[in-house]
Amino acid sequence: xxxxxxxxxxxxxxxxxxxxxxxxxxxxxxxxxxxxxxxxxxxxxxxxxxxxxxxxxxxxxxxxxxxxxxxxx
Numbered sequence: 001x002x003x004x005x006x007x008x009x010x011x012x013x014x015x016x017x018x019x020x021x022x023x024x025x026x027x028x029x030x031x032x033x034x035x036x037x038x039x040x041x042x043x044x045x046x047x048x049x050x051x052x053x054x055x056x057x058x059x060x061x062x063x064x065x066x067x068x069x070x071x072x073x
Contacts, residue, residue: 003051004060006030011043024050028061035063 004027007018021027031048038044045064051057 001053004028005049005051005057006034006046007049008034008038008044008046010041012045014043031061031063040064 001022002024004021004024005018006027007016009016019027019030021030027048031046034046038046045062047059047063048061049057049059
């Protein structure tokens, strides 16, 4: 069985609010709602993960998206 989680923290390594679902669509909906209901402020991070039974937790989405630096040619 796969478990889908959505986590939110307001500062790096701070306390987290999270939920866990068996349906990916439920976790994806909550992820979108949490993004829409929160102003962006330093340290805020929301992410969605999936974990197969006895497997590693894999990050599916993160907000805000990681900033990519300029590419070197």
